[in-house]
Amino acid sequence: MHSLALSASLAMGLFTASGIAQCSRDLLIAATESLLAAQTEGTADTLSPLAESVTYLEQFKAADLATGILSTPVAVEFNRSLHDTTQCATYTEMIAPGGAHPYVLGTQMHLTPEGAITNISTLVTDQGDWLFNATGTFYWASREAWDVIPEDQRDSREVIQAAADAYADIFNDKSVTVPWGSPCARLEGGAYTGSGSASDRCDVGIPNGVALVNRRYVIDETIGAVDVFIDFASLPDSHEFRVEGGKIRFVHTLTVMA
Template sequence: MQGLLVSIATLAVSLFSATGAAQCDRETLVAATDSLIAAQTAGKLDSLGALDGVGYLEQFKTADITKGILATPLKLDFNRSLHDTVQCATYTEMVAATGSHPYVIGTQMHLTPDGKITNLSSLVTDTGDWLFNATGTLYWASRENWDVIPEDQRDSRDVIQAAADAYADIFDDKSVTVPWGSPCARLEGGAYTGNGSPSDRCDVGIPNGVKLVNRRYVIDETIGAVDVFIDFATVPDSHEFRVEKGKIRFVHTITVMG
């Protein structure tokens, strides 16, 4: 079942990307992510609408949405969403750092043009996951600038995705040229490769011989961003990128270890 749901989502991505035209209104997608945040805050699914037949994955495994993280009320200290009008898809990063149980969550949703959720997939990280530190995540994420980019300065979807793919490819092929920005900072769990200075770099601590496969993208040209759900070797992972003028400016990672 898990493989079937992922295959359907991947097929939908391919079909929508081939047209290059908007399939959903941005307002519809913004309403959907607002509803997701409301549901997570309250620990109630009501705001998400009818969920019959909705495919739900948690940690890339089929799960019961009524018993998943959305059924747990959380005090969210930070959230940011990507809205992909071409694929009718969204990505939302949520940080709960000051509650009784800290979490950092990344959620991709796919919807019909009229706003009905067709599938929802969440990566939920807490203590024990890769470099987990919700306080650190909140500190650095809230200081970065992911503002809307003026329309005449935006990169195309292809450029944004290509930057993410180059980053993912270099983990297994060091000959790949990655469009590193300067400065560039990577937020990995709660650890940060920079300190907010002009000399911050992302091209540090990259392992060798690791395949990042089965990539599922959500792209938002208005903020130059793409989130990619990835099988990081054998573990579930999200890499989110901010791209400015074709160069990677910020990277956020969420990696589930167990």
């Protein structure tokens, strides 16, 4: 970045002392609203504002915006977005249980401090992917409460990420202590470990000896949430967590099998 541009950015408060870019929440909300509109209509060219150079990935591999999932109309019936003002990043979960082709999508985007989208990475899950059932996903996701947490009760970014990391680490090391909430429910594909009761648990059916690596985080302290894009062994995967009082309350996973 040229010194003049850097000075202007500092003057607008777009960088912290550690050099991490900062974005306004309104800017990030506008970006996720644009993503939802483009995905619903199947008009990738209406996604804005795009940077001059944009990296686009599907299933963690380079893809073409013009021919990828964003060019396909998807009947999204449920969505939730995380807005990470520290990293200028977003995550959007999109569930389409109806129509000719059901999908569950997860998209991370990264933006410049000024709001231009520079990176879009989408996991596309449909029939044949791990426990895929868009109807079940919609049913359970739409019943969970991911409300805004009062400011004086919010966990820090570090606490939220640490909870996600502990969960990911236990897949390869059963000695790790995970801050399980009580209740806690995991939505894995369309399968749910809970029933909406006080006895719901997430610490069931966890394999051993599986490394979850190359983690990319989007954290939103306002709703106590973090999404992590992960290489689940060799599979493209997303794990999204709701953390309340340092404890894991909800987990949503997407795993691409192809």
